[in-house]
Every structure is written in structure tokens, then in C-alpha cells.
Amino acid sequence: MSDSTPPPSQPSGPTGSSRPAGGNPLAGSNQFDLAQIGAAILLFIVSLFPAFYSYSTEGGGVSYSTGVNAWHGFFGWFAVLLALGAGGLLAAALFANVRITSMRLIVLGLFAAAAVCLLLALIVVPGGNLEALGIDGGHGFGYWLALLLSLGAAALAFLRKDATH
Numbered sequence: 001m002s003d004s005t006p007p008p009s010q011p012s013g014p015t016g017s018s019r020p021a022g023g024n025p026l027a028g029s030n031q032f033d034l035a036q037i038g039a040a041i042l043l044f045i046v047s048l049f050p051a052f053y054s055y056s057t058e059g060g061g062v063s064y065s066t067g068v069n070a071w072h073g074f075f076g077w078f079a080v081l082l083a084l085g086a087g088g089l090l091a092a093a094l095f096a097n098v099r100i101t102s103m104r105l106i107v108l109g110l111f112a113a114a115a116v117c118l119l120l121a122l123i124v125v126p127g128g129n130l131e132a133l134g135i136d137g138g139h140g141f142g143y144w145l146a147l148l149l150s151l152g153a154a155a156l157a158f159l160r161k162d163a164t165h
Contacts, residue, residue, distance in 0.1 A: 029094055030163070032156045036107070037094075039153035040087025043114070043146055047071065047080040051140030053125055059134065067140050073126035076143075079117035083150060086110035086157070108157040115150040118143070 026034065046052075047070035056065035070076030086107045092098040100106065125137040 030160065032160050033090055033094055036111070036153050036156050036160075037087045037091050039149045039156070040083045040090075043083045043149045043153075044080055046142050046146045046149065047076065049140070049142035049145075052076060052142035052146070053127075054138050054140040055127070055130065055135055056138075057133075057135045067142075068126070070142070070146065073121060073124070075117045075121035075124055076126075076146075079114040079121070079146070079150060082110045082114040082117065083153065086114070086153070104157070104161045104163060108154065108161050111150065111154040111157045115147070115154045118147045118150050122147075 050069055051067040052070040053073060053076070054065060054067040056063065058064070070080055089100070089103060089110070090107050093100065093103050121143065122139065125139070127135075127137055130137050
């Protein structure tokens with residue numbers, strides 16, 4: 001005859017969470033939260049692209065163009081730091097169980113501020129008034145990708161602003 005008693009229950013993970021010890025920490029995470037963290041990381045990577053700000057000139061039948069990364073202009077690097085702060089705060093809350101009051105609103109504010117900084121970078125190109133020297137300053141694909149990432153992360157943060165976990 002078999003014993004019908006259930007096996008003893010297993011203790012929860014070391015942090016008291018419902019996920020088992022050694023389990024996948026991403027398993028219980030919301031996809032929008034993971035996308036925001038990923039957007040912050042991608043925004044940092046894109047900020048290192050040499051085609052964030054672009055410059056071109058021509059004269060004497062020769063044209064020259066070059067580009068620099070986001071770290072050459074205030075609004076570019078400041079936006080990246082804001083996004084990294086938002087992603088880091090969200091990652092700390094999800095993976096290290098750090099609890100901060102109004103964390104979701106802070107994340108939304110940081111991503112929104114990053115998007116505003118990148119929109120301002122559309123107007124303010126590092127290098128001042130280079131047109132007087134015959135140099136056209138503009139934005140490369142890195143800038144546009146960073147702008148889309150920041151706007152997307154801000155939209156996702158807005159959708160998650162009322163979430164409790």
C-alpha cells in the first residue's frame with residue numbers, strides 16, 4: 001500500500017520570493033520592465049556609435065564628413081546617464097528586491113527627461129555655429145536610434161507607472 005502523504009514543502013528562495021533558489025530571475029518579470037532595462041543598455045551602446053552627431057564640409061571639389069558619439073555634447077551624454085539611472089533603478093527593484101517609494105514614477109521621470117534631452121539635442125548640435133566655417137552639423141543614425149529608444153522606454157514606463165510589482 002502506498003503512502004498518500006505529500007512531500008514536505010520546499011522553502012522559498014533566499015530572499016523570501018516565490019521563485020525557487022537558483023531559478024531564472026527573469027521568469028517572473030514583466031516583459032515591459034525587461035524591455036525598459038534593455039532599452040537603457042542599448043541606449044548606452046548606441047551612444048558610443050561614432051555616427052551620433054555628423055559633420056560634413058566640401059570645398060575645392062573635395063568633400064569630407066565625420067561623426068562623433070553622444071559623449072561630445074551635453075544633451076547626448078546627459079540623456080544616456082538619465083536612461084542608465086532609470087534602467088539601473090528598475091533592475092535593482094526587480095533583481096535585488098530594492099524597494100523605493102514611487103519607484104515607477106521616478107523611472108518614468110528619468111526616461112521622459114532622457115527623451116526631452118535627446119529632443120533638445122535635435123536643436124543643439126555640439127560645436128556651436130559651424131555653418132560660418134562652411135561645416136554642416138547634423139545627426140547620424142545613432143542619434144535617431146537613441147531618440148527612438150528613449151521615447152519607447154518612456155512609453156513603456158508610462159504604461160507600467162501604476163504597477164505594484
